[in-house]
Amino acid sequence: MQQRIHLLFLIVAFTILGCERDALKDPLDAGDGAPARVTNVKVENVPGGAVISYDVPDDSRLLYVKAVYDIREGVTQEIKSSYYNKTLKVEGFPDTKEYAVKLYSVSRGEQVSEPVETVIHPLEPPIKNTFRSLKMEETFGGVRLTFDNPVSANLVMTVIAEDSVGQMKEALTYYTKSIGGSFAVRGFDPVKRRFGVYIRDRWNNRSDTLFGEYTPWLEKLLDRTKIKALNLITDQNAQHCCGVGLSDLWDGVFNGGNVFHTKPGTGLPQWFSFDLGVKAKISRFKFYHRRSTGQGASDGAYNGGDPKVFELWGSDQPVNDGTWDSWFKIGDFTSLKPSGLPLGTVTEEDFNYAVVNGEEFDFPPDAPPVRYLRWKTNRVWGALDHIYMAELTFWGDY
Structure with a gap:
């Protein structure tokens, strides 16, 4: 009998507790009534x-x-x-x-x-406005897309390409919020094929597809064994540590310990020059950032002396006095940090983008063929007065 009373007490207690919990789930002012309309x-x-x-x-x-x-x-x-x-x-x-x-x-x-x-009655949505501005043209190893996005909408552009059996397959997904720009999809042989591109927004609205047939231009990886330092008078290429010198930039070791590291106190801007070994119309290049030497170290990607803002100059016959008279400017470039996080914080995405895969930059399509290049660093990611870099690779036709 006593056990039954005890059991009955527990059932009642849990029932009351359950009701209290259900009551807590409801808004405290559940009975306040609907407010007036706007x-x-x-x-x-x-x-x-x-x-x-x-x-x-x-x-x-x-x-x-x-x-x-x-x-x-x-x-x-x-x-x-x-x-x-x-x-x-x-x-x-x-x-x-x-x-x-x-x-x-x-x-x-x-x-x-x-x-x-x-x-x-909404005005024309960004996907339609941007789609109407899309242009596609042949480039090295594939096609280049240019677009306008006047309201800086978050858009996703998907490029599709015909495979060996005539099926259209996804080749590249490009995310942007820029008011305009261009990008390329590469990796194709110089054979005519069909390409297409369509746009999506964050509500999964989708544009029509722009199609066209294009023959990608021949693109080759330039032979790194032919590249050599020029050692011009005003160049800053004396090695401080962590490698043998400028040749570390084309030794084929992208993520190893050896890096090109100029001496502290050499100041910014600073530059170095080199011979590609061939005269080539360059399509693009990759800049491999330095791997940090340890946890919390400030000598890796997006920190310290890692180049952030730089220029590339070209020449066919550079003079030995180190001046700029025999050089022409190819372009201005700025390194991108995918996460956008402040100095000292590097995500896995940042690391893969800069160190593992290498940060890729396009040459201006109208840049002339060139044999000699000069890299000028104007700003670094940190607060140092020198630079360090792991590797440079170039593609083009020669």
């Missing part, structure tokens, strides 16, 4: 969406206003805005047609008012 709704149409303004009700129960809308059939979006604000932005619409948006006032207890419906 009024004086106005619409400003923008690319791919609209900015909706309104007057909030003088209702102490109001916590936020939400908009509910369909960007396409079966895909509903919801956006919330605090009662402190009097606007919200609806986005993700794939067309310029008429769309209905419902606005709700919501209480602290999640009680929802009757909707206020308004109609928007």
Whole structure:
């Protein structure tokens, strides 16, 4: 009998506790009632969406206003805005047609008012605007794409290419938020094939596909064994440590211990010059950043003397006095840190991009063939007055 009473007590206790927990799951003000609706709704149409303004009700129960809308059939979006604000932005619409948006006032207890419906007519969405600007042309080893993205939308461009059996396969996925730019997809033989490109946004809206037939230009990896230092008078190429000198930049060891490391105190900007061994129209190059010597060390990629802003110059017959009179500027280049994190923090993505795979840069398509190159470092990632680099490789036609 005593055991039954004890069991009954436990059942009652757990039931009460369960009810209390269920009660805690509900909003504290669940019974506060729906607040009044918003009024004086106005619409400003923008690319791919609209900015909706309104007057909030003088209702102490109001916590936020939400908009509910369909960007396409079966895909509903919801956006919330605090009662402190009097606007919200609806986005993700794939067309310029008429769309209905419902606005709700919501209480602290999640009680929802009757909707206020308004109609928007989005301006041309970024995927369509950018798609219309797309241009595709032949380049070394593949095709080059150029685009405009005036509103800096987050876009994904997917390049597809015909394989050996005529099937279209994904060749490259390119992410951008830039207002415009260009990129290339490479690795193809100089044989005519069909290429295509389409654009997606973060709401998975997709553009049409731009197709074309192109014959990639022949591209070869330049023979590193033919590259030699020039040792001109004003060059800063005396080795400080960690290798034998400038030749470490083309020794074929991308992630080893040897690096080209100039002496502290040599100052910025500084430069060095070298002979490619052949006259070539260069298509691109890779810069392999230095691997850090230890955990927490400040001598690796995106730190210390790792080049960040630099120039490349070319010459056919450089003079020995080290001046710039016999050189012409090929281009300005800036190293990119994928994570965007501050100095001292290097993610795995950063490390793979800079050290393992090498950071790749394109030569300007109109750059003339050249045999001699001069690298000029203007800024480093850290605060040092010298530089270090692991490897350089070049591609082109000669």
